[in-house]
Amino acid sequence: MRVILEPPAGRAAPGPWKARAVEALTAARARQRRMLQGLPESVLVQQHSPLMSPLAWDVAHVANQEEQWLLRALGAPALVLAEVDALYDAFRHPRAARCHLPLLTPAQAFAYADRVRAAVLDFLASVPEDSDAPLLRGGLVYGLVVQHEQQHLETLCATLQLMTGHPYQPPVRPRPRPGRAAQGEVYLPGGLVRLGSDAPWGYDNERPARLAHVPGFLLDSHPVTNGDYAVFVAAGGYTDARWWDPTGFEWVRAEGIAHPQFWLPQEGGRWLRRRFGWMEPLPPDEPVQHVCWYEADAYARWAGKRLPTEAEWERAASGLAHAARSQPWGEAPWDAARANLDGDTWGPSPVGAHPTGTTPEGVSGLFGDVWEWTASAFQGHEGFVAFPYREYSEVFFGTEYRVLKGGAWASAPVAVRNSFRNWDYPIRRHIFAGFRCARDAR
Structure with missing residues (x-):
């Protein structure tokens, strides 16, 4: 990864951003811990799908990116050796291969994340809020790191949904409020x-x-x-080449796909769906x-x-x-x-x-x-x-x-x-x- 030192022209003028950065960083980390608390080590290190990394890899990867951009790129000393950078380089190691790397244990990954965050918040006090440096203008680099962490939390949600051997039970499942959508x-x-x-x-x-x-x-x-989509399925939509991009239809036939992922057909045209740790009737609305x-x-x-x-x-x-x-x-x-x-x-x-x-x-x-x-x-x-x-x-x-x-x-x-x-x-x-x-x- 080669850092580009000059930004494009036309960036917004600097303004107060430190409080927003601290609030956003804190909210992201609290969400991560809520999601993963209570999961055993065997689940955190397992490859649940070749499409996804082990959960513990994401924890350390997020921390490593935070260290690289909110400490080293801003002039603070490194906390880990370059070998750790290599383990958590998303371009160097495909997701399906990450479970075979000598990764940090979950306890080490969480400790590393905590160590980085403490150093970042401490170092932030010395960062000028009105800097015109490319990475600091408007708090740009803090915004990128916050969004990166939250995007990985969404990735963790997708991994948790794909787990089968240890179904995930979210902390809460609020009852959705009723809808009142206009049609058409x-x-x-x-x-x-x-x-x-x-x-x-x-x-x-x-x-x-x-x-x-x-x-x-x-x-x-x-x-x-x-409910709309179930009509398409019932009408034979997955078997009629007229509706499909030719490459897509070839993929559907090769993979034997006949409905959205996680749908389960039942008698009488009804559907269930699998959502994390529960099975439920498919809500039509x-x-x-x-x-x-x-x-x-x-x-x-x-x-x-x-x-x-x-x-x-x-x-x-x-x-x-x-x-x-x-x-x-x-x-x-x-x-x-x-x-x-x-x-x-x-x-x-x-x-x-x-x-x-x-x-x-x-x-x-x-x-x-x-x-x-x-x-x-x-x-x-x-x-x-x-x-x-x-x-x-x-x-x-x-x-x-x-x-x-x-x-x-x-x-x-x-x-x-x-x-x-x-x-x-x-x-x-x-x-x-x-x-x-x-x-x-x-």
Whole structure:
């Protein structure tokens, strides 16, 4: 990994950020401990899926990244030897091979994380809040590290969902509030839209902010639900090549896939689903999740629609440029009434359960519950400049990955914004992803 010392032009001016950084770092670490407390060492070191790292690897990896960026990159001395860096280098070791490395034990990993955090908070006192240094402008590097930790906590949630030998029981499973979603589509007039972001804690792949014309289109007022998707399954959607991208249909046939991951068919057309440590009837009014891009694309074709582009999704969330908003509902800070984020619900809410998060134009559920697949490949925006290292975004640009927007129930608010870009392979189903449909306005 080669650090890039000069940021792209146009970054926001410095401002008070230390208190926000401490609060966000503390919240992320407290969430990690709540999630993993009580799990035996055998579970923490086990490879639960070739798609995922051992849980203890993520703990030490997060700490190592924090040490590298919030201590060493800012001039503080190293706490560990370079050999530890190598063990927790995500590019050097594929996930499926990490369980074979001489990793720190879980107790050592947690102790290392605590040692790093104490050093970071101590060193922070000497960091100037008004620095114009590239990594410190607006607290950029602290924002990147906080988001990195929270993104790994979402990864831990996915690993816990994949566990079979030791079913995970979340600390709580709140009863979802009832939904009151309007049905149908919303027409979104075309016009100039502000895309991307220059926010101090934004990633390089969101930059630069720019204006673009997005034509008018129709967008579903809420994500596709389990009940909607079950109709597609019952109609033989998985066996009809007309609806599928040819590569996706070949994958479905080769893998024997006939429904979303973690669904279990029952007699009479009913479904159960496996959620962490419990089995439950499939709630028809929740957004469908654990579907890949190919499945989302096939459903949209079957419904006579398509997936929205990334620009269309941002237009729905932000509005038109003359009245752009930073979040779907406006400028008020996130709270649990506006969107299902932060991981404490351990699953999606029924559509319409967060009416105060609806856009002024009537689109609901754009933040939280499920990541939403878009039609767009993951590419750099015009004017993209990698910062602070190319491996975060640039090496993934191309046609292999599809963009997801909006965050899921397991995502942290600090890592969800209109411009935030997630991406994954079009066959990935273990992530907390769903979708909504769009179509051209005629």
